[in-house]
Amino acid sequence: MNSANDGTPLYLEDLSVGQRFVSDTFIMEENGIKAFAADFDPQPFHLDGDAAKETFFGELVASGWHTAAVTMRLMVRSGLPISGGIVGAGGEITWPRPTLPGAILHVESEILEIKPSRSNPSRGLAIVRSETINQHGEIVQILVARLVVPRRLT
């Protein structure tokens, strides 16, 4: 079920619909949340716990783009060993709930579709749904990504 365990790089032919991958974990430290926000998402609810009380969230939360970036790190390091790397053409992203300081995140991915390219026999697309899940089992992000995956040259 978890093909990520041995880390062997996978080609399009190695993927199958329903195949699942589980990543290692990453701890979202409060300092990291604030540092990412200062660089990329400088809003009170990502920068300062006191200022956050007066906002939509009511407390310090990570930028959704920080959750997305950490999700990518987990997938690259341990979650999805695609041959040639994880190359995304795009996708749909949802944040059902915020990532809080101290959250311990991991990513569970499932192959939804496999589409060999009609014009290029050396590659195809895989549609992959990745849930980013905290230590309470709550989903903080759902990403359905279109990945470019090489085919074996036979």
Add this chain to the structure above:
Amino acid sequence: MNSANDGTPLYLEDLSVGQRFVSDTFIMEENGIKAFAADFDPQPFHLDGDAAKETFFGELVASGWHTAAVTMRLMVRSGLPISGGIVGAGGEITWPRPTLPGAILHVESEILEIKPSRSNPSRGLAIVRSETINQHGEIVQILVARLVVPRRLT
């Protein structure tokens, strides 16, 4: 046309379909591309120009998530002055071409839809399409985001 110029915080009632906003610019430095990749997307084509030659991209390119993060920075700082901040529920993201070192990016956003909440009279959703564009006028990212926007309490 560009309501962002004066920076007045906007409520749902201030938005209209077709309204456009243009951000300032941001330069994607090569060192910044490599630093983001080391933290969040440690793959050869984001980390090292020589190693990148043997990969899908053939040259050093920014992580798509770095482009997304810089897009958010531009929107927060100058691109979209929503009252209470930019709070995204999710969206669709596409990277039609990579962001290269030295790229000078800006963001052009357009309001596509405005949906007052049926259950909560104090807010609604705005669907916003944001194109991230380089110095050659090429689109490097398209984001269609669902933003939570407060209504005026009258």
